[in-house]
Amino acid sequence: MKKEDLKLSIHAMLHPVYVFERVKFQGEGSILLSIIILFLWFFSNAFSMQSTGFIFNNIRQEDINTLIIFASTFVLFFLWTVSNWALSTFMEGEGKYRDIIIASAYSILPYIILSIITTIISNFLFIESLTFLQYINILAYAWSIIMLHAGIHAVHQYSLKKTVLNIILSVFGIAAILFLFVLVFSLFQQLYIFFYTIFSEIMFRI
Amino acid sequence: MRRILSISILAALVTILPGSYAYAETTYLGYTYNTWDEAVPSPAGYVPERFYSGADIGAGNLKEPQDIFVDRENEIMYVVDSGNNRILLLDRDYKAFRTVEIFTSPKGQETLNNPRGIYVDNTGTMYIADQGNSRILVSEKNGSIKKIIETPRSDLIPENFQFKPDKLVVDKAGRIYVQCTGVFQGLICFDENGSFNRFYGSNRVDVTVSLLRDMLWRKLLTKEQKDKMIRFIPIEYSNVYIDNEDFIYAVVRKSENSNREIKKLNALGINVLRIGKNSVYASSDYGDRPVIYDRGFMVDTAFVDVNVDDDNFINALDSTRGRIFQYDQESNMLFVFGGIGEQLGTFESPAAIESMNKKIIVLDSKKNGFTVFRASDFGKLVKKAVNLYNEGRYREALEPWEEVLERNCNYELAYIGIGQAYMNMEKYIPAMKNFKLGYDKYGYSRAYKEYAVDIVREYFGTIAILLILIVVISKIYKNRRAIVNKYRIKRELRKR
Numbered sequence: 168m169k170k171e172d173l174k175l176s177i178h179a180m181l182h183p184v185y186v187f188e189r190v191k192f193q194g195e196g197s198i199l200l201s202i203i204i205l206f207l208w209f210f211s212n213a214f215s216m217q218s219t220g221f222i223f224n225n226i227r228q229e230d231i232n233t234l235i236i237f238a239s240t241f242v243l244f245f246l247w248t249v250s251n252w253a254l255s256t257f258m259e260g261e262g263k264y265r266d267i268i269i270a271s272a273y274s275i276l277p278y279i280i281l282s283i284i285t286t287i288i289s290n291f292l293f294i295e296s297l298t299f300l301q302y303i304n305i306l307a308y309a310w311s312i313i314m315l316h317a318g319i320h321a322v323h324q325y326s327l328k329k330t331v332l333n334i335i336l337s338v339f340g341i342a343a344i345l346f347l348f349v350l351v352f353s354l355f356q357q358l359y360i361f362f363y364t365i366f367s368e369i370m371f372r373i
Numbered sequence: 374m375r376r377i378l379s380i381s382i383l384a385a386l387v388t389i390l391p392g393s394y395a396y397a398e399t400t401y402l403g404y405t406y407n408t409w410d411e412a413v414p415s416p417a418g419y420v421p422e423r424f425y426s427g428a429d430i431g432a433g434n435l436k437e438p439q440d441i442f443v444d445r446e447n448e449i450m451y452v453v454d455s456g457n458n459r460i461l462l463l464d465r466d467y468k469a470f471r472t473v474e475i476f477t478s479p480k481g482q483e484t485l486n487n488p489r490g491i492y493v494d495n496t497g498t499m500y501i502a503d504q505g506n507s508r509i510l511v512s513e514k515n516g517s518i519k520k521i522i523e524t525p526r527s528d529l530i531p532e533n534f535q536f537k538p539d540k541l542v543v544d545k546a547g548r549i550y551v552q553c554t555g556v557f558q559g560l561i562c563f564d565e566n567g568s569f570n571r572f573y574g575s576n577r578v579d580v581t582v583s584l585l586r587d588m589l590w591r592k593l594l595t596k597e598q599k600d601k602m603i604r605f606i607p608i609e610y611s612n613v614y615i616d617n618e619d620f621i622y623a624v625v626r627k628s629e630n631s632n633r634e635i636k637k638l639n640a641l642g643i644n645v646l647r648i649g650k651n652s653v654y655a656s657s658d659y660g661d662r663p664v665i666y667d668r669g670f671m672v673d674t675a676f677v678d679v680n681v682d683d684d685n686f687i688n689a690l691d692s693t694r695g696r697i698f699q700y701d702q703e704s705n706m707l708f709v710f711g712g713i714g715e716q717l718g719t720f721e722s723p724a725a726i727e728s729m730n731k732k733i734i735v736l737d738s739k740k741n742g743f744t745v746f747r748a749s750d751f752g753k754l755v756k757k758a759v760n761l762y763n764e765g766r767y768r769e770a771l772e773p774w775e776e777v778l779e780r781n782c783n784y785e786l787a788y789i790g791i792g793q794a795y796m797n798m799e800k801y802i803p804a805m806k807n808f809k810l811g812y813d814k815y816g817y818s819r820a821y822k823e824y825a826v827d828i829v830r831e832y833f834g835t836i837a838i839l840l841i842l843i844v845v846i847s848k849i850y851k852n853r854r855a856i857v858n859k860y861r862i863k864r865e866l867r868k869r
Contacts, residue, residue, distance in 0.1 A: 222814050222821070227409055294818035 172197040176204070179273045183314045187270050187321035191262065198265060201272030204279070209240045211279045211286075220290040223300060243341075247271060250340030251319070251333070258333055260323030270318030274311050281307035400719055401696075401712035405784065408812040410662045413783045418699065418708025418752035419733060421718030425467050426742035427454075432461050432469035435741040440490045440540065441734060443727045444497075445683070450729060451491050451499070452736070452743070458485040460501065465730065467745070473499075476510060478518035483510070490540035490552075492615075500549060502538035509538050509551065511567075522549070525561060525569035542615035550621060552613050557606045559642065560613060560623070574621065574642035576607035579629040612678040612725075616685075620645070624676035624689055631673050634659040635689055635700070649703035656706075660691055660698055674698075682728040684760055690726040690735065695719060697726065697735065697746075701759050705786055708752060711735065718744065751780050758790055767794045785811045796820050801827065 175195060179186035190196040213236050216226050248271055252264050262270075285303050292300070320330045403417035427435040436456025443450050450463040462471040476483045486505025493499050497514035511520040524536035537554040544550070547565035550573055559575030578584065584605050591599055611626040621638045628634050637646035649655035656662065660674025678690040686707070687700040695713040700706055712719045721739035728734065733746040748756065754777050761770035771794035774787045781787075788811030795804035796816070801824035808817035849856065 221809055222818050293822050294815060 169197075171195075172200045176200060176273050176276060180277050180310075180314070183274075183317035184321050186273075187266075187318045190269050191266050191322050196269040196273070198268060201268050204272045204275055205241060205244055207279050208244075208275050209236060211282050212236050212240060215282050215286040218290070219286050220292065222292070222294050223289045223297065244271065246341045246344055247337065250344055251337040254333060254336050254340055255323050258323075258325075258329065258336075260325065260333070262319075262322035266322040267319075270322045271315060274314035274318050277310040277314065278307045281310070399710070400714060400716040401710060404709055405706060406656075406662055407783065407785060410656075412662075415708070415781050415784065416751040417710050417749055418755060419697070419710045419746040420749045422732070422745045422747045424717055424740070424742055424744045426740075429742070430461070430463055430467050430469045432472060433457075437738045438724065438736055438741065438743075439488070439738060440725045441727045441736045441743065442491045442493055443729045443734070444493050444495070445729065446495055447497075448729065449493075450727070450734070451493055453488050453491050453501075455487055455489060455738075458488065460485075460488070460491065460499065473512075473516050476512050476516050476518050478521075483518060483521075485510070489538065492541050492543050494543055500541055500543055502541050502551065504537050504539060504554075507536040507538075509541065509549065509563075509567075520567050522563060522567040525563065527569045529558075529572065530569070540612050542613050542621060544615060544619045544621075550613060550615075552610045552623075555609070557609045560610065560621075574623060574636070574638040574644075576610070576625065578605050578607050579632075581629045611676060614679045614681060616681045622679045622681060622687065624679045626675045626677065626692075627671075627673060629671075631658050631660075631664050633657050634674065634676050635679060635687065647703050649705055655704040657704070659689065659700070659704070661694070661696075677724060678726045680726045680728055680733075682733070683731065684756060686756065686759075688726050688728065688733060690723050692723055695721075695723050697733065701763060703763065705759070707755055707759065707786075710746070718746070720744070751777070754780070755784070755787075758787070762790050762793065767797045770794060787811075789813045789816060792816050792820065796823070799823070 172195075175186055175189075186196075213231070213233070216224075216231050216236070217228070219226075248264065248267050251271075252262070252267050254260075255262055255267070281303055285300050285307075289300060316330055316334065319325065319333055320327070323330075323333065325333060399417045399420055401417070403415045404412040405415045407413050427433055430452075432454075435452070435454050438452055439455040440453040441450060442453075448465040450467070452461040452463060454461055458474065460473040461469045462473070463469050474484065476485075485501065485503050487503075488501050489504045490502040491499060498519065499510075499512045499514070501510040501512065503510050507524060509522040510518060511522070512518050524534065535555065538551045539554050541549055541551040548570065549563040549567075550560045551563065552560050557576070558572040560573045562570040562573040564570045587602060587605070591602070594602075608625045608628060610623045612624050614622040616622065619640070623636045623638060625634050625636075633644065635646060636644040639645050648657055660676065665672045672693065674691040674696070675693045676689050677692045680688045680690075682688065685702055687702070689698045689700070690696075691698065695711050696709050697711045698706060699708045699710075710718075711723070713721070715721075720735065720737045722737060723735055724738040725736040726733065727736075731748065734743050735746070736743045754773050758770045758773035758777055761767075761773065767790070770790050774790040774794070777784055777787045778791075788807045792804045792807035792811060792813065793816065795801070795807060796819065801820045804820040805817055805824065808814075808820055
């Protein structure tokens with residue numbers, strides 16, 4: 168990872184289409200930085216759950232589960248990229264898997280930064296500023312979604328309509344993958360039980 | 374070896390001997406709800422004192438009694454012995470001193486047929502819901518009939534209406550509010566002459582998923598098809614109570630959304646029962662919070678009676694699990710006690726609740742008698758603290774709240790009370806700490822704000838001086854060349 172990559176990711180927050188075109192056509196951007204951003208996302212989620220000021224924290228501290236935070240960051244990201252990549256091959260997308268990873272990971276950056284900021288300032292605010300924090304939160308989501316949209320748009324060279332369609336279908340794709348996963352899991356369980364019964368039956372006869 | 378032996382003997386003795394700690398024997402477990410709607414064990418607020426059967430009160434066997442009423446001024450308790458068609462009058466020691474069976478009027482004698490409810494005003498006039506005869510009897514103390522109210526007639530009431538009065542209350546102006554079986558429009562209000570006045574305090578239809586689905590269907594169907602569909606009607610009340618300020622408390626047996634089961638109705642029939650905003654204990658879901666489904670049927674608290682005691686605490690009786698829920702006027706749940714069972718303090722079919730002399734009386738229509746509960750030490754403490762707190766005397770409430778916490782450190786309401794007391798004493802750091810323990814975000818925010826103001830006030834001078842110093846020094850630093858030059862020029866001028 169070079170210093171330019173870091174600069175590029177910051178630059179992407181303000182000029183997403185320009186930067187993601189460069190990622191696609193000039194091979195800029197770094198997978199390593201994307202993974203670091205993912206780690207940051209994981210930690211910022213945990214941080215905001217734990218350290219949001221008492222007044223604004225609606226999460227029961229005993230219920231915080233690292234595995235669930237992991238699933239809602241790393242696993243979700245993985246599913247998203249796989250689903251998007253698989254769909255883009257159907258929908259004449261031009262993006263490589265690397266491009267999708269970089270575009271998606273860089274898009275999370277504004278959300279991470281704003282969520283860390285809100286977590287810190289929530290410790291110094293009174294309950295009247297709840298709406299203010301909610302606005303920042305909405306801004307964070309909106310910024311990230313716009314960036315993601317620009318990223319998919321640039322990486323796959325889609326039209327606006329097709330980008331929106333692609334994103335919505337990718338979300339359904341995640342559900343389909345999860346469904347298949349559960350299906351396969353239960354099938355293997357059945358298979359295991361089947362062989363185990365045969366085994367115990369044989370042992371019983373011998 | 375000897376030492377071990379002596380220690381073990383001592384330990385055995387300690388376990389056998391009755392402890393010096395105060396504990397209450399109850400056949401049920403007390404609990405309260407915490408912020409996350411989980412039931413947390415708590416000492417019992419009320420303990421059963423004694424069960425009184427018909428023989429104990431000296432009136433022969435009772436048969437499915439349905440209602441009790443307490444005349445608090447004269448300390449007379451009225452028991453409606455429905456199966457035997459009579460009214461029993463009990464004194465303060467729960468001894469029957471009179472039985473009213475036959476009512477006299479100039480026309481002749483009248484008897485009751487399955488009376489369901491009674492109300493007695495402060496002159497001793499009895500209002501009896503005589504369900505089997507479809508009428509309300511208004512009678513003097515001695516049993517002579519003053520008035521008989523028959524089926525009401527009005528344009529609002531259908532022709533084939535069956536008048537089945539169940540429970541009733543009378544306000545200070547003499548208006549009678551009757552809860553009738555099968556009437557979903559609310560309570561029927563009669564004016565002081567006994568003619569129909571209006572429907573009062575009707576419930577609204579609960580908005581549920583099935584209702585919304587049916588509303589969607591209704592847009593598509595023909596009129597014939599629509600008529601065949603189930604009608605959604607508001608739930609009917611199960612019981613009423615009137616306090617001495619003429620507020621009418623009404624409960625419903627089952628609410629689809631498990632919401633607002635207890636209502637406090639004002640003269641216009643609008644629910645004015647407050648739900649404490651600052652408190653985590655208060656919720657609009659009265660009774661047990663989790664809703665359980667058993668074979669597709671919702672099992673939830675079903676209130677059959679409500680009562681308000683001398684200190685304005687609301688007692689609501691649940692027939693599903695035989696529990697009594699006590700609330701304050703801010704809808705904070707204070708205690709839960711009672712249960713279904715055979716032992717003392719539990720019920721088979723709880724029917725009515727009343728309070729007399731700081732005691733709670735629960736009538737059981739299957740056990741054919743009533744149980745008297747008294748407040749435990751813990752209960753007395755909590756009630757004292759809540760009373761002081763609700764009157765705004767936060768500082769005086771501090772001590773009882775702390776004693777409450779000694780007995781039950783999970784009582785979140787106590788932390789809020791203590792936080793409020795410290796807040797009033799302008800000790801913001803302990804206030805914040807206690808509000809946090811009680812999960813009161815609003816209280817915490819208020820205390821924190823005051824604390825922040827204090828900090829700013831204390832250090833404002835220092836901070837301001839520091840800022841001025843920084844500005845001055847940076848100004849000097851910026852213009853250092855010019856200043857130095859100025860002095861050099863001066864010195865050179867002097868040299869010349």
